[in-house]
Amino acid sequence: MVLLKVLLLLLQIIHTEFHENVIKCPIREPIYSPYKYHNTGHIMIGETTSQMLLFFDQLSFNTYPTPDLESAMIITKNYQHVLAFIFAVTEINENPNILPNVSLGCYFSEGFFNQKKIYQNAMEFFSTQNTFVPNYKCDIETSLISVIAGQGSEYSHRLADILDLYKLPQFSYGDFAPTLKGQSHFPYSYRMAPNEIHQYDGILQLLLHFRWMWVGLMTMADNIGELFLKNLVPILFRNGICSAFTEKIATFNFFHEFFDAQQKWKETFLTLMQSKANTVIVHGEAPTMICLRGLLRQGEHDFEKAFGKVWVMTTLLDFIAVAMHRDWDVHIFQGALAFTTHSHEALGFQDFLQNLSPDLSKGDYFIQIFWEQVFGCSFPNSDFNRDSEETCTGKEKLERVPAPFFEMSMTGHSYSIYNAVYAVAHALDAWQSSRAKSKSRAKVESERLQYVDLKPWQLHHFLRNISFNNSAGESVHLNENGEFLMGFDITNVVSFPNKSFYRLKVGWMNPWIHSDKHFSIDEDVIVWNGIFNQVIPLSLCNDNCQPGYHKEKKEEEPFCCYNCVSCPKGKISDQTDMDYCTACQDGHYPNKDKKQCIPKAVTFLTYEEPLGMSLVIFIILSSFITTLVLGTFIKHHDTPIVKANNRDLTYTLLISLFFCPLCAFLFIGQPDKVMCLFRQIAFGIVFSVAVSCVLAKTITVVLAFMATKPGSNMRKWVGRKMTTSIVLCCSFIQAAICGIWLATSPPFPDVDMHSVPEEIELECNEGSVIMFYFVLGYMGFLAFVSFIVAFLARNLPDSFNEAKFITFSMLVFCSVWLSFVPTYLSTKGKYMVAVEIFSILTSTMGLQACIFFPKYYIIVLRPDLNKRNQLLRRKA
Incomplete structure (x- = not known):
């Protein structure tokens, strides 16, 4: 890592030294790739996200390792991230009130859910289009001003290793966990999603609200999963919540590892089914859901048992599906509660999606792959769906697609991307106003050239503490620490027989509200799994100790497992799960059930009795x-x-x-x-x-x-x-x-x-x-x-x-x-x-x-x- 940074610094010095002697590149026709998207403008904003999961054969080191693109898993749902990016750029370019006479351009590069590919994508941002020569750009009439990073803290951190060398603003719409590296290590990165440490507090508040004291924990078997457990488990322990089990979902990067992972999935499924915990917290990223659905599929005959779980999902874990899941039911996740980055429907985005068509999207070759995967059809000479019997017409409607494949409503990640683009535009507008130049028509061209000379580091002053109103009617604010002051939405998953689902917003959690009321949930509108008959599920090691009883620890068991013992003489417990019974105050005595104190009757020997x-x-x-x-x-x-x-x-x-x-x-x-x-x-x-x-x-x-x-x-x-x-x-x-x-x-x-x-x-x-x-x-x-x-x-x-x-x-x-x-x-x-x-x-x-x-x-x-x-x- 250190050697790579030194190499990048040398390349940057070479680029700066010879910048004056750069010869203009010859004009080339753009070479379009299904993994890239390029729309030229005066100011360029880059984006890297992942939509394709690639797997390799076992490495032999005899040949160059190349992925099998035909067997790639396409996460069609993530395509909305790209569409939100394009929609925001288009909307700004058509708005005369923001950056007049200056156009924004967008550049997208596929990450393949591969951390190493992130470094390549980062270097491509500093290369001439279609030519991978880092720090050598011939098309100097455009200027890359910021990059919007993909999901996941690992991806964001690796990308920041490169972009921070250039002081280029990076907007991360996934987790940016400061526990991996402090925010001070990445001073030019901006978080569109709340810090993961706030999510721990949200999970805790949710569990305490429903009194779920015996929960299962599931995460991916990677560094991010280890970090999640390392931070969350002590928080739960300090608040009286125990983990019934901790399972790490097995992953695979090569085809030969799939069968080993499948065997581990069966073991994990058996642990899940045997546990008395009705609440399971699942942490991970987009590929985690694919593994989780495969894991639950191992017990297809025991699905009814799996229905009896309340799934609590973290922000990056979305309900996604790939082509192989087309016939799989999502009813197993009925009643799940998910933490999602706050979202709001942007004006015009629905129309933008409804009018989307492969015929109208020039320069975006990935849309054909998306179209084939999401509708199960194929275009002529397709490289992906050759075996499909249906032919794509391009007139299919996205609103008919089940939600695991594509959602019409703007997701939290898409909303973060949308706000990030607008934040850059408003910062550019503020920078232009600070120049105090004349706005005469004669100087329009010179104004455009001013943007070409704009250095990315000049934008940070205007990004800190920026505030604006977006088209969704919400006020967006970015504080001095590079955090967008938006909290989490708590959504309830309501499934349908057509293998789709609907997100019902049932609560929120906003750590930036300066009051004790930073968490709210409306349990009356939650649609629980049918097995619970709309009664709030319990997730306890044993039944609650009713009033009149107190908890007594079981030997060699976690502290969440206990016996219920009747209160001793003269004491009561008026709440469930009391640790100890309390004595009545003077003048009162316990009732027969030892649930409450009753005022004592004043007596003495009277003539009347x-x-x-x-x-x-x-x-x-x-x-x-x-x-x-x-x-x-x-x-x-x-x-x-x-x-x-x-x-x-x-x-x-x-x-x-x-x-x-x-x-x-x-x-x-x-x-x-x-x-x-x-x-x-x-x-x-x-x-x-x-x-x-x-x-x-x-x-x-x-x-x-x-x-x-x-x-x-x-x-x-x-x-x-x-x-x-x-x-x-x-x-x-x-x-x-x-x-x-x-x-x-x-x-x-x-x-x-x-x-x-x-x-x-x-x-x-x-x-x-x-x-x-x-x-x-x-x-x-x-x-x-x-x-x-x-x-x-x-x-x-x-x-x-x-x-x-x-x-x-x-x-x-x-x-x-x-x-x-x-x-x-x-x-x-x-x-x-x-x-x-x-x-x-x-x-x-x-x-x-x-x-x-x-x-x-x-x-x-x-x-x-x-x-x-x-x-x-x-x-x-």
């Missing part, structure tokens, strides 16, 4: 029974059974048992500060008084028995003072504990949002849990002492002995409160309050039943037994 009403009934009933017993005892206060075991102590016990159930009212209703302060305190003190009375009665029984023994000193301890002291002392200790509790860490109203998942519980926070259990522990201690003393005194020989009844009562009391602790700790919310109320009521009624029911039975139902002599007789 059945549980609260039942407890209130039992509270009233318990207090009523105690009142009834107390009234009965007061009424029969002089009877022996009431007098026994200290009548005043009995009354004190009954009064405390009356208040015990009433304490439960402090536990029902919405907790407030006063309620929380006093409910546990009142419960603890009242019950301590009751248990202290029981303890005093038990000790009285023991002391009374001991005092009856002769010579006993215990008589002085028997009496009201002793029982009163026991009750007051025991109650005071509990009151002291409660006082310390209130002084250090008193209870307060609180809100419990977490104990019950679906409710916000209004409760009383005990403040110090230790003090709460101190109160319960002290009360339990008194009950336990009473139980032990009563148990030991149960068999004492006394007619008025209550020890047995007290033993049973304390057994019930201790059992209730021992079972209360674990039950209390295992319940939450209002049910915790209900447990404590139930324990209060149960222990109260247990004391009433065990201690007072036998006495009440005698007083009310057996008054005959409530006599002293009867009690003494029972003792005997």
Whole structure:
């Protein structure tokens, strides 16, 4: 490459040095070639593109390698690129407002999809017509001012290697990937198509829009394909998209390689069909489609499976066909989405194509080859379609040709060529205006000669930041970096039974829009493949995780493959494919399906609910029974059974048992500060008084028995003072504990949002849990002492002995409160309050039943037994 550039520089120096001594060439008749087109003008614009795929036999190096032109594949669709070029030049020459009195000429050379041929074409631009002598031009009355390059970044780069030596403007209407060589390496090149790096972003936005996270990648097995994968795969990875497979479509340059390529196509087709990915991204250039259609043809019996793919095509990959595809269906590409260079129909282009005829196109010998290939006919003495049974009349209509062979609407590449020609014309016009010469008729000829002296490098100043309006009604702008500020069109392929298709524009992507909205697509107008029933296809490694579930990675699988796991308790996922579940904010809880958070209901134990009403009934009933017993005892206060075991102590016990159930009212209703302060305190003190009375009665029984023994000193301890002291002392200790509790860490109203998942519980926070259990522990201690003393005194020989009844009562009391602790700790919310109320009521009624029911039975139902002599007789 370096040696070639040095040689070209030497040739340029020789050309410059001897330019003054050039002898005018003799006038020659132009020799027309089917691979060239030349239309003379004062200013020449060159174009090189490829329409013919040539293949060679295996090289033996015994003879010069020559292609078999008869077996060449003609890409008839690319002929529109040449026609758009001719149409633009013709339109400018007929327009008196652009370059008046100066004509544009056009020169076209075939590239044969061969990168080496590009160098030859480049040197022909600097040679005399029909004479290949680089840097030696005899026809100095014309001046080559720019070149429009063919498709593909490799072709554009190779052509720029030559043209940049002459500072000749080059317009590339294909990709010009800066990742191969930076734009700074080619300062005289202009991009008609957006940079490929913008296409990566467009593909990403498209996949994210449809949530296609599991996609296949197909590209040609060449450097461009490697570069495409190298740049795109990391972008997809960073955005959570995995490649299900990466296949490189095999190519062939020689006939003997075709069978090897065909075998590789079968393997690629098998991988394609076995993959669960419904979206396949295909990257390549025009010949790629020929290989792709051949690849898909390998599974002609499995076409229905291939229909279940959404093909995403890049800009250079066009839907083309050659003669061998004439009977092949294009329905396999139904619903495909293609990125294309932005296009718009140029005014008059349709009429230009409809009036096209081989008889009217002088100097264009390729049109006959095109005509034969596109219509399947032949002209007399044809070198290409000798075996065709139909004869071309020249009156065939292009609008009847299926789109894979030729499109009547202007394609994106043709539109880029059209705009490139106009950009050169407007730059020339601006250069002429800058000369500020007189426009008199006498100087018309001198003005034309001025264009001959125009050097290509002088045009760059006017090409940068040029703006103009084309005949399509669009504003075209070329920025200072040599980029035309046009984005991509996203087109939907709609196929027809006649093996044709229609491009439906469904979106666009313009990286030069200075906003977040540089990508847009209308999914409602997309016509999908019939297998999807107009439902947006899915392309995932596995089904979406629905709301209520989250993703869990599968071992040894790509991150796009995962299991769906239900959200843990207390968390939700409200979108599909959530990476993790989120906890509800305070005051909310997950619904049954764990899809959304529901506001929690504020609850507390109320009088209106059945549980609260039942407890209130039992509270009233318990207090009523105690009142009834107390009234009965007061009424029969002089009877022996009431007098026994200290009548005043009995009354004190009954009064405390009356208040015990009433304490439960402090536990029902919405907790407030006063309620929380006093409910546990009142419960603890009242019950301590009751248990202290029981303890005093038990000790009285023991002391009374001991005092009856002769010579006993215990008589002085028997009496009201002793029982009163026991009750007051025991109650005071509990009151002291409660006082310390209130002084250090008193209870307060609180809100419990977490104990019950679906409710916000209004409760009383005990403040110090230790003090709460101190109160319960002290009360339990008194009950336990009473139980032990009563148990030991149960068999004492006394007619008025209550020890047995007290033993049973304390057994019930201790059992209730021992079972209360674990039950209390295992319940939450209002049910915790209900447990404590139930324990209060149960222990109260247990004391009433065990201690007072036998006495009440005698007083009310057996008054005959409530006599002293009867009690003494029972003792005997």
